[in-house]
Amino acid sequence: MSISGLCQICESRSAQExxxxxxxxxxxxxxxxxxxxxxxxxxxxxxxxxSDDVDINRF
Ligand SMILES: [Zn+2]
Ligand SMILES: [Zn+2]
Structure with missing residues (x-):
């Protein structure tokens, strides 16, 4: 699976991830x-x- 398009942050480099x-x-x-x-x-x-009280570190 390949990714094409521009980086959504800098919009100048091609997206890799x-x-x-x-x-x-x-x-x-x-x-x-x-x-x-x-x-x-x-x-x-x-x-x-x-801002949130989410307990994401509990596994
Ligand atoms: Zn993100
Ligand atoms: Zn970028």
Whole structure:
């Protein structure tokens, strides 16, 4: 399966990866292979956010 199109963050590089959270197509620079997320989702997933009380760390 191949991904085509532009990165939805910088809109200048061709997308190489897809965010596992929001599904955005992003280039290598805006993708974090560890969590598999785009730069936007990585930024929103910082541990200091307090807007939600979601317990995602419990498995
Ligand atoms: Zn990009
Ligand atoms: Zn994302």
């Amino acid at each position: 897809r965010c596992a959270n929001c599904g955005a197509l992003v280039c290598e620079q805006h993708y974090e292979p560890g969590p598999g997320l785009c730069a936007d989702c990585v930024a929103q997933g910082q541990p200091d956010r307090q």
